[in-house]
Amino acid sequence: MEPILLLAHVEADGTLGKPALEALAAALALGGEVSMGLVGATVEAAANQVAGCGAVRFLGVSGEPFGQARYATDAAAAEALCRASGAPLVIAAATSRWARVLPGVAYRLGGRVDTHVTSIAAADGTLAVSRWFYRQRMEAVLTRAERPWIVLLEAGCVAAWSGPADAAAVEAVPVGGVETRTTVTGIEAPKAGEQTIRPDAKLLFVAGAGWTKKQADGAVHAAEAEALIMGFLRAAKASLGGSKSLVDLSGEGEAVLHCMTHLNQIGQTGATPRHPKGLSTCCHGEEPHVVGWRFVTERRAVNLDANCGWARGKADVLYVADAFEVMRQVNRLL
Numbered sequence: 001m002e003p004i005l006l007l008a009h010v011e012a013d014g015t016l017g018k019p020a021l022e023a024l025a026a027a028l029a030l031g032g033e034v035s036m037g038l039v040g041a042t043v044e045a046a047a048n049q050v051a052g053c054g055a056v057r058f059l060g061v062s063g064e065p066f067g068q069a070r071y072a073t074d075a076a077a078a079e080a081l082c083r084a085s086g087a088p089l090v091i092a093a094a095t096s097r098w099a100r101v102l103p104g105v106a107y108r109l110g111g112r113v114d115t116h117v118t119s120i121a122a123a124d125g126t127l128a129v130s131r132w133f134y135r136q137r138m139e140a141v142l143t144r145a146e147r148p149w150i151v152l153l154e155a156g157c158v159a160a161w162s163g164p165a166d167a168a169a170v171e172a173v174p175v176g177g178v179e180t181r182t183t184v185t186g187i188e189a190p191k192a193g194e195q196t197i198r199p200d201a202k203l204l205f206v207a208g209a210g211w212t213k214k215q216a217d218g219a220v221h222a223a224e225a226e227a228l229i230m231g232f233l234r235a236a237k238a239s240l241g242g243s244k245s246l247v248d249l250s251g252e253g254e255a256v257l258h259c260m261t262h263l264n265q266i267g268q269t270g271a272t273p274r275h276p277k278g279l280s281t282c283c284h285g286e287e288p289h290v291v292g293w294r295f296v297t298e299r300r301a302v303n304l305d306a307n308c309g310w311a312r313g314k315a316d317v318l319y320v321a322d323a324f325e326v327m328r329q330v331n332r333l334l
């Protein structure tokens, strides 16, 4: 196996995040020589955190400008680390920070990049990566002859590396003369009041447009719908997903669930999260939505309509029932 550089940026608290530790575990599993390349305002704490991982070198680009996500500084840091290590294979977690920068770095190095990789394997000493195409409908296994080859590994595909912290000796890699036109002045969080997207949750709870439609009494019950959904999310520590119809409603002036934003959308034009279980409510189960459930293996749905899409082989269990009634009872039991 060719030598590998594991690129990681340090989080705001100075440590390495879970995606970086997952990428590290994937790199170590290949059996080759692994060097760490760290970027951050300071990198010592992060290096110490993974000192026992068996990496042969710890290279670091540090300083105040590298503490913030910014294309110019991140690209310069990553390029310098790749050149300093000379590793033909570079693996990094597909965080938004790296995903934005590393294709450009591959270009600067005259190498290649593959994004959205979901598994990495070594077959006869050759690296092969898997990724999905066409919204997770087809899976391909790729190898490449060009070097350096940068691979961005999606989060949640590998168990994160863990081990005792120790003292690591970091070799400082200089990065000179980066011109920046971007100043980071602060962070604005999305307007959703409460964090409803929890990638590590065991359960994905999906709400569909039915929650905001007229019910048997001829009235809309959006406020109760919101209370039932939020009550369930808090009690079950589930992650909240929505159908496109529901997340679009706010833009159309209809009754809305305030907990729902476009970030919650699951499906072809939304997200494809990885939760072991899923529960769909008031959602019809149409293919453009269900394609986002590719990695949710145990599925249940609640719908008034016995002929909804979930009944057609898309869920393991369909409860033909009123979701208001079902969730009231479920919340009571929880």
Ligand SMILES: Cc1cc2nc3c(=O)[nH]c(=O)nc-3n(C[C@H](O)[C@H](O)[C@H](O)COP(=O)(O)OP(=O)(O)OC[C@H]3O[C@@H](n4cnc5c(N)ncnc54)[C@H](O)[C@@H]3O)c2cc1C
Pocket: 207, 208, 209, 210, 211, 213, 215, 242, 243, 244, 245, 246, 265, 266, 267, 268, 269, 270, 271, 281, 282, 283, 284, 285, 286, 287, 288, 289, 292, 302, 303, 304, 305, 308, 321, 322, 323, 324
């Ligand atoms: C190119 C393209 C891309 C798309 N991408 C996506 C995507 O990424 N994600 C996505 O979700 N959709 C996507 N869609 C839209 C998708 O096809 C559907 O229109 C959408 O998923 C429907 O949302 P829904 O099931 O919530 O709403 P509806 O179809 O309105 O279904 C509401 C359901 O609620 C049920 N219901 C109502 N009241 C109750 C109750 N009290 N108890 C139980 N059930 C009840 C009804 O029986 C009904 O089945 C896409 C479409 C296209 C053309």
